[in-house]
Amino acid sequence: MERKRILLCLAHMSADGAEQRFVKEAFDSNWVVPLGPNVNGFEKDLEEFVNTPDGSTEQPATPTDQASAACTRPAKVVALSAGTAAVHLALLACGVGPGDEVLVQSFTFCASSHPITYLGATPVFVDSEPLTWNMDPDLLEHAIRDRIAVTGRKPKAIVPVALYGMPYDCDRILEIANRYDIPVVEDAAEGFGSRFRGRVLGTFGRFGVLSFNGNKMITTSGGGALICNAGEEDAQKIMWYATQAREAYPYYQHEAIGYNYRMSNICAGIGRGQMTIVNDHIAHHRHVQQLYEQLLAPIEGITVHSQPADGRFDSNYWLCTITIDPELRIVGQENAYRHVITGAVGGAAGVIHAVDCPTTDCQPNDNVEALRVALDKANIEARPLWKPMHRQPVYRQAPAYTNGVSESLFHRGLCLPAGPYVTDDDVRYIAATIAAAIVKR
C-alpha cells in the first residue's frame, strides 16, 4: 500500500468535535457575523493562555519588558481576520506612516515586512544570529544608530520574528528597544505557545502577533490576533481600526481610515475548539522534534536546529528544521534545478506566476534541492527555509544590515514535517529516507 503523503504541518481538529459545536452554536443563535459570543470567548481563552506563566521557570518581569508600565494589568487580545492584519494594525498603532522606517528581521515570511509597505513606510532589514536564527541584537543596535546617523530620525518600530517557533533573545532585544525608546511588535505568528523565561511569546513587546492560518500551531481556517501589552487603550484603538474606525453618529461619519479586519464569529468558534487541544498540539510538536534530534544525530552532514540550552528558550517547534553540509552528496544532485516546477511553495491557493527559468541568483544548494526532491518522491513534503527578505527582488531598494547568517542558512536548510498528524513511525520513515538519499563515499 502506498504511504499517505506526509505534509509539513496540517490543521488538526479536536477529537470530540469541539470546533463544530461552537460553530453550530453560532448558526443556531444566528451570530454569523464578524462579532459575537465566539469572538469574545476566543479572546478570553487567548488572554488566559498568554497571561499564564509556566510555573516551573517563572521569572519576575524585568525592566526590559515593554509591558512593565502596565504589568499590573494582564495583556488584552484582539481577534482579527489574519496574522498579516495584526502586523498591519500593530504598526499603525505605533504611529508608522509614509516616510518612516521600521526595523524588521530579514529571515522571515513576507507577512512580517509587507504591512510596513502598506503604510507607505520602508522596511530596514536586520540579519539573524546563528544561535536562534532570529534578529541579531548586536546588528539591531548597529542598525538603530546608523539609521539615526543617516536619516536623522529613529526607526518607528522593531519587528523580531519567532522563526519556526524559536524565541528571539527577548532579554537583549527588549533592552535595546527600551534604551532607544522604540516599540517592539513581536511577530509570534509561528511561535504561539513558545516561551522565554517561562512567559508566552508576544507578551514582551508593546504588541504580539499571532496567526491561526491552516498550517500554524492552531487554526481558525484563517485568522490572527494581536496581543496588546501596554494597556486597554491600545486594545481599544486596534479594535476601532479593525472595524472601519467608526464615530458615534446615527450615520457613517469617517474621521480616520479604518479596516475590515475583525475575526468572524464562525472562525472564532473553530478557535475556541482549538484552544481545548492547544497544549496537546504543542506537546506533540516538541515530541516530534525530540525524535528527529535523536534519529538524525547519527547522520553525518545533517544538523537539527535546536534551541539554546541555557534554560531561557522554550520553543514550540512549529516545524523541525535541519541544515545540510555543502559537502554532503545527495542522490540526483546533478539534476537539481534542471526543470521549471509548475506549482509553488505553500500550496495551490490563489494564482501563481509561471516562471521560465528554474534558478535565481539566491537559492538553496544543489544538495538541498536534491534532498527535497528525494523526500518528495517518497511522499514527504519538505521545504527550503524562508528566503531572506533582503534577497527578495521586491525589496531590492530597502536598506539592510547583514552578516551573512540568514543567507547561508537559506542555502543550507530544509524544513521537515511536524504537527499533530506526524506519527513516530512517520519520523522514523523520514529519517530513514534522508539517510538513504545520501551518496555513500
Ligand SMILES: *Cc1c(COP(=O)(O)O)cnc(C)c1O
Ligand atoms: C503566517 C505568518 C504571518 C501571517 O499570518 P497570516 O495569518 O497568514 O496572515 C506573519 N508572520 C509570520 C512569520 C508567519 O509565518
